[in-house]
Each structure stands twice: as C-alpha cells, then as structure tokens.
Amino acid sequence: MYNFKRQFIKLIFIAYVFFSCFFMSYYKVVFAQEEPLRIDIMGGKIQAMPIAISYFTIEDDLKELKLHNNIPNLIADNLVNSGLFKLLNRDAYMQNPEQLISSPKFRDWRIIDAQALITGNISKRADNKINVSIKLWDVYGEKRLFGISLSSKIKSWRRISHIISDKIYERLTGEEGYFDTRIVYVSESGSQKNRKKRLAIMDQDGANHQYLTDGNSLVLTPRFSPNQQQITFFSYRGINRGLKPSVYLYNLKTGKMKILGEFPGMSFAPRFSPNGSNLVMSLSQNGSTNIHIMNLKDKQTKQLTKGIAIDTSPSFSPDGKNIVFNSDRSGGQHLYIMKENGKNPKRISFGRGSYATPVWSPRGDYIAFTKFTRGRFFIGLMHPDGSAERLIAEGYLTEGPTWAPGGRVLSFFRQTPQKDGSMRTRLFVIDITGNRERELITPEDASDPSWSPKNIN
C-alpha cells in the first residue's frame, strides 16, 4: 500500500513536470538571417543551442598561466551549466585560435553546426594588468554580435570570465545573467543532535569558498542585501549573554557583526526590502508570531500583521509595494500577500498541503515556495495571483528556495536520508522549468542558500 502510494505520488509528479515542460518550458532557438541570434527562454524548442568556444590567443610571456585555456573553459562551464547551451567538442574545430584573430571562416563553423562562436585574445598591459577581449559571432548570420574588452589584475581572471559569461548569456537569451554572483549559505557538520552551523560564502560556481562565522553559535537563514555588501541572518549567538535569539547584520567588507535590535521576544526570518533601506522579519512573543518592518536608518519598527497566528517568512515584491508571507491564520499553513504597509492581506495558495517560505522572483512574475504534502517536501512556483502552481523539485526534505538574478534560475537545499541513517544535506540549482537540476558542490553539508545580486564593479 505504502509503495503504491509512493509510486502514485511519483507518477503525479512526473506528469506535472511533463506537462509544465510541455506548456511552459519550450526552448526556441531562432537563427533566421534577418533576426538576431537569440534563445527564447519562455517559448519554442527544447534543445540547447550548440556553441563553439575557441581557446583564446595570448601573449607568450603570459602563456604559462594557461589563462588562454582557463578563461574559455570557465565561460563554457557557466554557459553549459545554465542548460541553455551545448559546447561543441573542440577537437572538431577546423580553425585554431591563431586563425581566428581576424574574421572566422563561418562555413567551417556551420559544418559542425555551431550557431554561435566565441573567440578571444589576452594581452598584457603596461600596468601589469591583463586585458581580455572577446568577440561573439553569429555563425549563420555571418556577423559579429558584439565584442568587449575587460582589464584587471591577473588574479581576477575568474571574475573576468564570469562577467564575459553574463554578457554572452544576456546577448543570446535577452535575460539578465547570473554568473558574476555569490551564494551565502549555512555550512553544516556533526551529528543531527549537535549540529555545527556556520555561515559560508562562495562564488556561484563554488570557487573562492570561505567561512564567515566560527560555528560556536547556531546561525540560520542568511540573506543578501541588494547592495551586495551586507548579509542579514538569524542567530543564537547572544543567548549566553542574556540576548534573545535574534536577527543580526554582517558587513562583508569589514567582517563586523551586530545585532539588529533587542526586542521583547525572538526576532527571525529577516529579509531586506528591494532598495535595501528596510528589513522585514518575524517577532514572536507570547505564542504568536507577527511580521514587522524596520527602517534601517532610523531603526523605527512598525508591526504589519496582528493576531495570534504565526505570520512568518516575509518577502518583498521587486517593486517594494507588496509582501508575500506564510501564515497559519486559516488553520493550515498558506501563502498570503499584503501591501507593504500591512493592508489588504489576501490568501493566494489553495492547494492541499502546507505552503511555506515564499520568495518573490526578482522579475516579479513568480513566487517560489516550499510545500509539504503527503510526507514529501517540494519546491514549487506560482504566479503572484496564485495561479499556475507547479512543483519543480522534490525530496525527503527540500526547503528554502532563493532566486538568482534574472529570475530564471533558483537554488534550494535538500536533505536525503542515507543508508546508515545519517542525512546528506546539499545545495541544488534548478531552472523554472524544473529541468537541469544539478548539485552545487560544497565542502560540507549545506543549507539555506541565498543568491546574491550581481556583483558591483
């Protein structure tokens, strides 16, 4: 019976994914002569666009650093990981990097069915910086789509590659890129009963990993501020000094941490407003949990919800005018939207099961959430009016969706029971079609990811 039930749920899930793929997630590759080369993420055909990324040319005295291979390889990794591009095998390229310094022979690239070609050159500047210039070619249109040139210190070669990846992605999809970004998350180790949790940060591809806290006190739910330099999180770090478990702020530039404020009860579930000047959070006292907003300049707080229910996990719409949150005011846990001043709360979720941790997409068109139903956890999406609900990921426990800039890709975490009874907790990346799920590699177990906005130059 149990097995049958599981199979049934699985079947429904597969059907769900299939239908959402069928209706929503068609990928179209357009390459008519007159129209610019572009992938339409929301319509069309499913296949990834075949692209060629040649190794770059480089000055002789820079050669030993292998940047002429490493930079194109990192660009290729980014684009392929997005699921929208397929890298053509370099063994099949008929022109070598040197032959590509002038305009490519497009016919040679059409033979291997490349639709776009990326070429590049690395040179050394007088101030010891490197200059990386790349060109993106439309193979069928036989023209250069764009060229850019970036210079920086040699050690910044990864960021250079990420920025180039974003430019190419943006040119070919029309969507905002998300490669020059970071992810802050909770790194976990030790037994479930006595879990060590510390804040950690890394580039979106897992590079430049570092820990921000030492693990002596419990930390949860870090979230980036829109200005990129601050993180807010929930921690028990002050409880030995008589402080309640509270919301904290962490300055990434200075490494300094401070408590947001002292409140009568616990403060948690923090998130910044889109312009970074306010912060919404839950305050719980006497058994009820309500949403409050704090102006970060004058530290004035205002209560937005009232009553004995649990109102938590608030998240702003990108225009700052509305807040989506999780409440059990109707009995079960559901999603509600209210104005930023707390007025006009309206329920938007009506399906079976519990809905939690809603997060508004940076494009405004979707709300991602965690759903618990029939003993399984799901990551789902719905439009802000509650329509078109669909589930894109599943697990023993999946939780905490976070949006990459552009609003087409998400990260979340998943706990999977292991044969020995332990839990494996890892971060995953998935796109809104529910396809192309992949694990983000972290040194230890990982949870509560928060994707940064684009890095600031």
Added chain:
Amino acid sequence: MLKYFKVIASIIVLSYLVSCSNKDQDSLLLDAEGGNIEISSTSTEEIEIEDVTATPIQIDEVALTVEEKLSSELIDVGDRVFFGYDESIINDESANTLQKQYQFLTRNPDISITITGHCDERGTREYNIALGERRGTAVKNYLISLGISSSRIAVISYGKEKPTVEGHDDWAWTQNRTAVTFINSN
C-alpha cells in the same frame, strides 16, 4: 601501575585537603558514575607509596551541587512535555507533568527557568522557530495559570534545530515535538 598509585594517592591527599578546607568543592569534581577525575586546581601533590595495602584508602563522596541536585530532581519530576504534529495543546499527560513542575517550582521559589520549544523535522526552519515558541509559551502560560510568576519563566525556541533524538520515523518525530524545562544558572 606506579602512575595509578600516584593518582589514587593524589585523590586521598586532595580529598583530605578538601574536607579540611571548608569543602571547597570546585577544586575537585568526582563523577559518581564513571569515576572520572577532573582536577582543576594546581595543587596536585604527588607522594610515593610502596604498598597499597599498607595505607587504607579513604574515599569521600563529593556532594552534588545545589544546581545539579535541582536539575536531577526536575528530571525525576518530568522536565518535558510532548505535542501532536503542528500542535501546541497541553494534553492531560502534559498537564500532569506541569502540575509536578509547578510543585517543584513552588518548593524552590528562588529558581527561574527557561523553556525550550522544539519541533520535528517536518516543517520549514522559520515556521518551526515560530511553532517552537508557541509550544514553549503554552507551557509557560500553563505554569502561570497554576500560579508561577511570569518573571521566573523565559521561552526560547529551537525549532527543528536541536532534536532530542536522531532519526526520521514516527517515534523520533514524537520525541522531538517537545518543550523542555531547564533551570537557569543563577
């Protein structure tokens, strides 16, 4: 072997010193169960002894601190109550336990307590923080209704972060939906 004698001898000397010096218990902690010895002061003295049987060994038991005694008494009384899934209702069994906690708190009017609320893993972190607070508060309010002053009771929620038992089945979930009472140190 000689090392062993030295340790035992140190105990004797120390326990003698301790019993003489107004029972300064902080300097010697003897774990009643394991017999583990932790010597925190620097006054360790070593003496050589040739034959164990020649010197009768006197072992003095170190009394529990007031705090330890109270904690173990609270555990005997019942330090925790349990809840149904996504609930914070004090049922009859919980009421019975809390009645005993009330009597304990009345017998010991000087102590204050912290109630920690906990949830099983089947909920999101943030919702469970709130739910744990609701459970802790349910216990607090029950004790207040029996006559305990609210100033003696603090509530902290750990949500699903500090489960009592590991495991991912009904039994584990039942054990982890709880509110536990702790005595505050001073």
